[in-house]
Amino acid sequence: MSSRKVDPRISDVRAYVIDSKGVGGDYHDRADGHWLVDGAISTPMSLYADYRRSRTSWGIAVLGSILVEIELEDRTVGIATGLGGEPACFLIEKHFKRFLVGSDCRDINRLWDQMYRASLPYGRKGLAPAAISVVDLALWDVVGKLRGEPVFNLIGGRVRDEIPAYMTGIRPDVARELGFWGAKVPLPISPAAGPEGMVRNVEALAEYRSMAGQDFPLMVDCYMSLDVPYAVELAARCRSKGVDVHWFEECLNPDDVDGHRLLKERAPLERWTTGEHEYTRYGFRELLRHRAVDILQPDVMWVGGLTELLRVSAMAAAYDVPVVPHGSGNYSYHFVVSQPHSPFVEYLNSSPGSDEVSPVFGGLFVDEAIPVNGKVRVSDAPGFGLELDRRAANLIRPYEA
Ligand SMILES: [Mg+2]
Numbered sequence: 001m002s003s004r005k006v007d008p009r010i011s012d013v014r015a016y017v018i019d020s021k022g023v024g025g026d027y028h029d030r031a032d033g034h035w036l037v038d039g040a041i042s043t044p045m046s047l048y049a050d051y052r053r054s055r056t057s058w059g060i061a062v063l064g065s066i067l068v069e070i071e072l073e074d075r076t077v078g079i080a081t082g083l084g085g086e087p088a089c090f091l092i093e094k095h096f097k098r099f100l101v102g103s104d105c106r107d108i109n110r111l112w113d114q115m116y117r118a119s120l121p122y123g124r125k126g127l128a129p130a131a132i133s134v135v136d137l138a139l140w141d142v143v144g145k146l147r148g149e150p151v152f153n154l155i156g157g158r159v160r161d162e163i164p165a166y167m168t169g170i171r172p173d174v175a176r177e178l179g180f181w182g183a184k185v186p187l188p189i190s191p192a193a194g195p196e197g198m199v200r201n202v203e204a205l206a207e208y209r210s211m212a213g214q215d216f217p218l219m220v221d222c223y224m225s226l227d228v229p230y231a232v233e234l235a236a237r238c239r240s241k242g243v244d245v246h247w248f249e250e251c252l253n254p255d256d257v258d259g260h261r262l263l264k265e266r267a268p269l270e271r272w273t274t275g276e277h278e279y280t281r282y283g284f285r286e287l288l289r290h291r292a293v294d295i296l297q298p299d300v301m302w303v304g305g306l307t308e309l310l311r312v313s314a315m316a317a318a319y320d321v322p323v324v325p326h327g328s329g330n331y332s333y334h335f336v337v338s339q340p341h342s343p344f345v346e347y348l349n350s351s352p353g354s355d356e357v358s359p360v361f362g363g364l365f366v367d368e369a370i371p372v373n374g375k376v377r378v379s380d381a382p383g384f385g386l387e388l389d390r391r392a393a394n395l396i397r398p399y400e401a
Contacts, residue, residue, distance in 0.1 A: 007073035008104045008146060013097045015089035016067040016396040023362040023395050024065025025081035025301050027327055027348060028055065034352045035170050039186060042225040046190030067396050068092060068138045072105060078142025079388060081361055082134035082301040084127055089399035091131040095119065100135070105146065108139050112307045125279040129304045136305025137331055137384070144383035151334040151384050155310060159340050162375045163333060165347040169354025172212035178357065179374030181344065182217030182246060191230045202237045209243050217246035224277065226251040228259050232266045247271035247294065254278055257286045264292035273297055276326035280304045281311040288319050296323045300331040309335060317341050329360035330369055330384045337378045347371050364392045
C-alpha cells in the first residue's frame with residue numbers, strides 16, 4: 001500500500017486547445033483528402049454547390065479538439081478529450097471552473113447539474129453540453145484513477161468480455177476482411193441533385209453492397225441531409241433493387257423529431273437510427289416516446305458526457321431500445337461493456353482511406369483500445385485507461401482567454 005495521502009478535492013482544472021489535425025476528439029479535423037472530409041458525402045450544406053465538394057469548405061471542424069485536465073490536491077490527474085476548440089475552453093475556464101475547484105471530484109452528479117443549470121440561458125444543446133461532456137469525462141477518469149478502478153467498474157462492471165464492433169468508412173470489403181460484424185458507409189449524393197441523384201445513390205449503395213458481399217450487414221449514414229419523403233423513397237428503391245440495408249442512420253434534421261414517427265409509419269420494415277446530434281436526457285426523451293427509432297446513437301463526448309449518457313441509457317432500457325454510442329473510442333467502450341442493452345460498438349475508421357485500423361484519437365494517448373479481429377477488449381487500467389502520449393504534449397496548448 002502506498003502511504004500517499006488521498007485527497008479527492010480538485011485543486012486545478014486546465015483546458016487545452018489541440019491544433020494538430022487528426023489528433024483528439026474532433027473526428028472531422030482531418031487533413032485534405034481524408035475520406036471523412038473529402039469523400040463523397042451528402043450533408044445539410046450540399047444544398048449549396050459551393051459547399052458540396054468538401055466538408056471542410058463549410059467548416060465541419062471549425063471548432064477543433066480540446067483536452068481537459070482535472071488535478072486533485074494529491075496530484076492525481078484525470079484527462080479527457082472532446083471537441084469545441086477555444087469556445088469550449090472559454091466555457092470551461094471562465095464559467096465551469098468555479099464549480100469544480102475546491103470540490104470533491106466524486107460529487108459528479110452535483111457538478112454536472114451545476115454546470116448544466118448554470119449554462120441553461122445559452123446552452124442546452126451543442127457547444128455547452130459538449131464542453132460539459134469533456135469535463136464530465138475527465139471527472140470519471142480522475143475518480144477511476146483515485147480508486148484504481150476502470151470506469152466500467154464504477155458504473156456496474158462488465159456484462160461481456162469483448163465487444164463486437166462494426167466499422168464506419170468507405171471500405172466495407174476491408175471491414176469484412178478485418179473481422180468486423182458489419183460496415184457503415186456514407187450516403188454520397190445529396191437530395192439537391194434531384195431524381196438523377198436518387199438513381200446515383202442507389203447505384204452507389206449497390207456498389208458498396210457488392211464490395212461487402214451478401215450476408216454482411218451494411219448500414220447507410222445520411223448525416224442529417226434528407227427529409228421524410230426522400231428517405232422513404234431511398235429505402236423503397238434499395239429494397240426493390242435487392243440492395244439490403246441493415247439500417248438508415250440520421251436521415252433527418254435533428255430538430256425534426258416527429259419525422260421519425262413518420263419514417264417508421266411509412267417504412268416499418270426498415271431500421272431507422274439517430275441521435276449523434278442530440279443532447280441530454282431531454283432530447284432523447286423525445287426520440288424515445290414514439291418508439292420510432294430502432295437504435296439510439298448518442299455521442300459520449302457531446303451528449304453530456306458519461307453522466308448524462310447513463311440517464312439516456314436508463315430511459316432507453318425501459319423501451320428495449322439499444323444504445324450504441326457514436327464513435328467516442330474508449331469512452332464508448334467503457335460504457336458499452338457495462339450495458340446489457342448495448343450489444344456492440346462503432347469503430348470510426350480514422351485512416352485516410354478507411355482501410356487501416358488506427359487509434360480514433362490519433363496518437364493523443366498511449367494505450368487507446370483499438371479493435372482486433374473486429375472486437376474490442378477493454379483493459380482494467382484505471383479511469384478510461386488513457387494516458388497522454390508524451391510525444392503529443394507539444395500538440396496541445398493551454399487556453400489563454
Ligand atoms: Mg452518423
